[in-house]
Amino acid sequence: MKTIGMIGGMSWESSQIYYQRANQLIKEKLGGLHSAKVILLSVDFAEIAALQSAGQWDKAGKIMAQAAYSLQLAGADLMILCTNTMHKLSAEIEAKIQIPFLHIADATAAAIKTAGIKKIALLGTKFTMEQDFYRGRLANMHQLEVITPSETGRNKVHDIIYQELCQGIVKESSRQEYTAIINQLIEQGAEGVILGCTEITMLIQQQDVAIPIFDTTELHIRYAIHTACAEVATTLDK
Template identity: 50%
Template structure:
């Protein structure tokens, strides 16, 4: 018999950017340690892209090329023994359905634990911050709306451009400035003024910049919620 563990192997499609992937790794391992004891850690495999290639294809609109790369990574992780799959970025959930169709293991969609946490707090109208792709296209907002009944607000065009620029020019490079924090704080305030009861940090790098004190309403960090849901899923059968 081969080696077996009751903890499922978590497959991570990361490197988009590695700054947020490092946070995934930290949260996964802390979550397992908190549940299983001081020497326990997460069983995981990481496929880490060169983000410069991904970023170039995103801005060129080559979503078919990106889909091919994501499907390839998912299949490699499945072949390596992963029992759960995570795409460690909100934007690349644009091809979540295609990735799920390519593998037999479950893909844990980042929007679902985020929406469940929001609904559990009783909120229905939420602001969404993320890349321009996430804010403007329907693959993310539509899932929040259609599957979870949320009313999603996005910033106005100028604010969207600011949020997107800071992500790609600063946060993916690990650059965090007070000026950019103030800019995000102002964007959040304008969403709240339009009726947002909470705000989704819908890019896995934003948590590097924005803190709870930067918002008058609760913030929902997709990175943490996604990783915590993965820990729960990986350990779900341990008592069986």
């Protein structure tokens, strides 16, 4: 079994899901007392969020790259970044390390294509929904048609993530707002929806919507576990 390096803390609520699911999946796969070989480096999210808001991505990139390098030195065999938004800085991370970096969008796209879906809705932070680093990768590398909410909808989705979910707050009213936004995207032809922020799964589950959801947290960690166990991760089947 290979050792997974995890860059976490953005937020810690979602990072604990990564750690928990990694161990659950290893136990399901190997049984007995087996657990995942993980090295977790958790950053201070307040510092990162401030840099995001100020548009100081170069400084954030240096923090991410140094975190990745530290994990490599500590013995990680492969790397995952436990957040969608900070994949904006994946190039900075990959330039700093010599071990495989498993991109969350690639894990997600594999599952979407396996499901035969072509037109996909994307929810996440405004950075993820509006900038090309994520939706562009889905479109250009994986030939998926990606749609996002209206500007008002994007603002609502973003604010709920940062003001509630990243602080461990889950409100029924916010769940209803998210489902209403997803229903609007269904009317626009969405065949599925990417929960493109690792916190959204705290709020939305499959039973809440009429189209397939793609939980990036679950898909990403499954991809990592398949790779860590030296399996060919061409699908993300259970």
